[in-house]
Amino acid sequence: TLQITDWMDMIAKNYSDVASLVEYGKTYENRPISLLKIGPTTGVRKKAIWMDCGIHAREWISPAFCQYFVKQLLETYKTDSQIKEMMTNMDFYVTPVLNIDGYIYTWTTDRLWRKSRSPGALGCNCSCDCNGTDLNRNFNANWGTVGVSFNCCSQVYPGSKPLSESEAQAVVDFVEKRKDDILCFLTIHSYGQLLLVPYGHPSIAAPNYDELVRKSTNKMKVGLAAAEAIKKVHGMEYTVGTSPDVLYANSGSSRDWARLTGINFSYTFELRDKGEHGFKLPEEQIQPTCEEAYSGAMHIISYVHDKTFKGTGSAAATATATLWMVLLAVGAALL
Amino acid sequence: MNLTILIVMAVLTGVLGSPYVTDTDVTPGSDSAGMSAHPNSVPEAADGTEVFHEEGVVEEEGVEEDVMATGELNPSHYPAQRAANVVKHYLNTRYGSPYRWVGLHKVHSANAEEVAESGRKYHLEISVQEMTGNTTEKCSAEVLFPALENQRSPQVQASCEALLTANTTAQEEALYQQYRRNHTLLSGHNLPDSYGHIDPDMKPLWHLGGVASSFVMLKESTENTLYNMAQVANVTQLETENDQLRFNYHVLLHDMVSQEIIHWKLLVTWSPAEGVKVLQMEELPKCEHCEVPPKPN
Numbered sequence: 067t068l069q070i071t072d073w074m075d076m077i078a079k080n081y082s083d084v085a086s087l088v089e090y091g092k093t094y095e096n097r098p099i100s101l102l103k104i105g106p107t108t109g110v111r112k113k114a115i116w117m118d119c120g121i122h123a124r125e126w127i128s129p130a131f132c133q134y135f136v137k138q139l140l141e142t143y144k145t146d147s148q149i150k151e152m153m154t155n156m157d158f159y160v161t162p163v164l165n166i167d168g169y170i171y172t173w174t175t176d177r178l179w180r181k182s183r184s185p186g187a188l189g190c191n192c193s194c195d196c197n198g199t200d201l202n203r204n205f206n207a208n209w210g211t212v213g214v215s216f217n218c219c220s221q222v223y224p225g226s227k228p229l230s231e232s233e234a235q236a237v238v239d240f241v242e243k244r245k246d247d248i249l250c251f252l253t254i255h256s257y258g259q260l261l262l263v264p265y266g267h268p269s270i271a272a273p274n275y276d277e278l279v280r281k282s283t284n285k286m287k288v289g290l291a292a293a294e295a296i297k298k299v300h301g302m303e304y305t306v307g308t309s310p311d312v313l314y315a316n317s318g319s320s321r322d323w324a325r326l327t328g329i330n331f332s333y334t335f336e337l338r339d340k341g342e343h344g345f346k347l348p349e350e351q352i353q354p355t356c357e358e359a360y361s362g363a364m365h366i367i368s369y370v371h372d373k374t375f376k377g378t379g380s381a382a383a384t385a386t387a388t389l390w391m392v393l394l395a396v397g398a399a400l401l
Numbered sequence: 402m403n404l405t406i407l408i409v410m411a412v413l414t415g416v417l418g419s420p421y422v423t424d425t426d427v428t429p430g431s432d433s434a435g436m437s438a439h440p441n442s443v444p445e446a447a448d449g450t451e452v453f454h455e456e457g458v459v460e461e462e463g464v465e466e467d468v469m470a471t472g473e474l475n476p477s478h479y480p481a482q483r484a485a486n487v488v489k490h491y492l493n494t495r496y497g498s499p500y501r502w503v504g505l506h507k508v509h510s511a512n513a514e515e516v517a518e519s520g521r522k523y524h525l526e527i528s529v530q531e532m533t534g535n536t537t538e539k540c541s542a543e544v545l546f547p548a549l550e551n552q553r554s555p556q557v558q559a560s561c562e563a564l565l566t567a568n569t570t571a572q573e574e575a576l577y578q579q580y581r582r583n584h585t586l587l588s589g590h591n592l593p594d595s596y597g598h599i600d601p602d603m604k605p606l607w608h609l610g611g612v613a614s615s616f617v618m619l620k621e622s623t624e625n626t627l628y629n630m631a632q633v634a635n636v637t638q639l640e641t642e643n644d645q646l647r648f649n650y651h652v653l654l655h656d657m658v659s660q661e662i663i664h665w666k667l668l669v670t671w672s673p674a675e676g677v678k679v680l681q682m683e684e685l686p687k688c689e690h691c692e693v694p695p696k697p698n
Contacts, residue, residue, distance in 0.1 A: 172595075173595075177595045178631060178632075178653065178655075178662045180660060195687060200660075215659075220659070220661070221659065221660035221661050221662075222659065222660055258657070303507075305477045307477070307478070311475070311478045311479070312477060312478055312479055312482075313479055313657070314479060314657070314658050340504070340505070341504070341629035341655075341657075342504060342532055342629075343593055343597045344629055344631050344655055345631065345655075346593045346594070346595060346596070346597040346631070346632065347597050348593070348596070348597035348598060349596050349597060349598065351597070
């Protein structure tokens with residue numbers, strides 16, 4: 067991870083007109099958690115895109131993708147008018163590694179570690195997996211209800227309480243302040259080749275489920291379109307749906323928390339592969355995986371950008387709502 | 402007058418879509434057994450206390466998903482995918498070799514039915530692919546997940562179009578002879594390594610580990626698990642016996658649902674004639690003082 071922090075410093079230095087380093091928290095082992103803020107300062111308050119990688123330590127392709135994403139933005143914004151426009155209108159907040167302690171642990175000690183490195187709760191015996199909390203079960207979003215185990219040795223131990231982990235708290239602190247500005251929240255994981263939409267709980271559906279996954283009245287399907295965009299790059303199929311449908315029920319995820327906080331476009335990306343190498347994706351697959359994921363992410367990002375700044379889609383929704391109001395008023399008057 | 406309004410509203414609802422967007426594909430586990438029966442349920446605490454419950458959450462109207470239901474299943478949803486994964490493991494136990502490692506390509510269709518007193522049976526149309534080559538083949542399969550607690554392994558029947566007959570005989574024979582002739586017994590570890598790399602020379606032993614692991618994964622699978630082999634931690638060749646090459650394997654399995662990494666020790670034999678067999682299998686604790694990890698339901 068020292069390499070990644072060096073890289074982040076280098077980016078902030080070499081692209082100082084559009085990139086800056088923002089420290090926004092500390093890990094359990096007191097390492098600084100930082101993101102790269104990408105986007106020129108325009109003097110006005112900007113909308114933003116959030117992306118986090120490396121919540122789960124062993125999912126190495128995830129931090130690699132965040133790095134690739136930043137690199138792509140910085141290498142293309144001067145010549146690609148779409149990227150340039152998006153960066154003018156929106157800032158990109160990218161956290162290459164959230165679970166830094168865990169990530170380092172996968173390099174030094176256990177390649178397949180998943181959780182944070184906070185100590186196990188009191189009463190936790192067993193000497194090995196019984197520390198750490200699954201950061202993606204620790205957010206305050208139906209916390210502790212499903213897809214967790216309160217056995218501290220479990221890989222899906224959600225913590226002693228919501229936001230017990232400083233890493234999760236850091237995200238909440240940063241994002242909550244800016245929730246009205248953040249248009250889209252992407253959290254990157256592996257493996258499985260999936261695009262997951264809220265919520266992880268099987269009984270709760272996001273009000274814009276249709277928009278997130280399927281066709282809305284006149285609009286393109288967003289999630290399915292993103293999967294199509296991914297497939298166009300190298301032919302890889304990504305399944306789109308809620309976690310309880312296509313993977314498993316879960317609670318306390320960063321994606322769900324973001325959605326509950328009001329960020330409508332909240333997605334979990336599960337990158338390659340489908341189990342053959344699993345967490346240990348071969349080096350030669352890093353580039354193609356990043357390319358396809360970039361395409362998928364960009365589809366979602368351009369959608370929310372265009373919806374906000376070009377008014378596509380919102381017009382239809384407003385018209386429908388107005389019509390209903392009129393009808394209900396008429397109905398009420400007639401009764 | 403009221404009827405007219407109702408008709409108008411009904412028509413407009415059809416045209417515009419409901420003003421209430423509570424559409425959900427999924428209802429909570431409808432299984433009356435409640436606690437432990439939900440497929441998304443999670444490992445119980447080692448001390449046996451119930452660790453979570455599915456009840457008591459907001460229930461919204463919507464289409465009932467076939468969580469424990471019968472009938473046609475969405476092939477991209479997890480119940481069909483997990484059942485198909487079991488078929489993959491079965492095919493590996495039947496046809497796998499150092500040059501034939503079967504992976505799941507796609508689920509085309511699936512349906513499930515309750516079989517009284519037996520369990521739940523899935524009918525699947527899937528495509529599998531040989532990870533060693535690049536061909537895909539269609540298979541029809543049935544998976545019965547038993548209802549009884551003491552009879553945990555699923556039962557599988559499958560028939561594949563081309564029966565995975567890509568000609569690997571020559572390669573297998575060559576490898577077999579080569580390993581037999583070895584003066585020093587082979588060994589390897591960390592396949593793949595942290596970077597996903599496997600030495601070309603070690604690939605057949607990696608595939609063999611995957612195939613052997615399928616014996617365990619088949620035996621251990623339920624509707625609440627999704628197993629893949631994460632790594633061959635260690636493989637050591639033993640003396641050949643009865644014309645069978647023999648290996649001790651230490652493999653790491655990953656269960657996607659619980660996210661646990663589970664260690665198994667396997668005694669594996671192989672020859673082109675007899676195929677892969679697992680003579681002994683033993684689950685290992687993660688470290689010396691540890692207990693065996695909590696099991697998913």
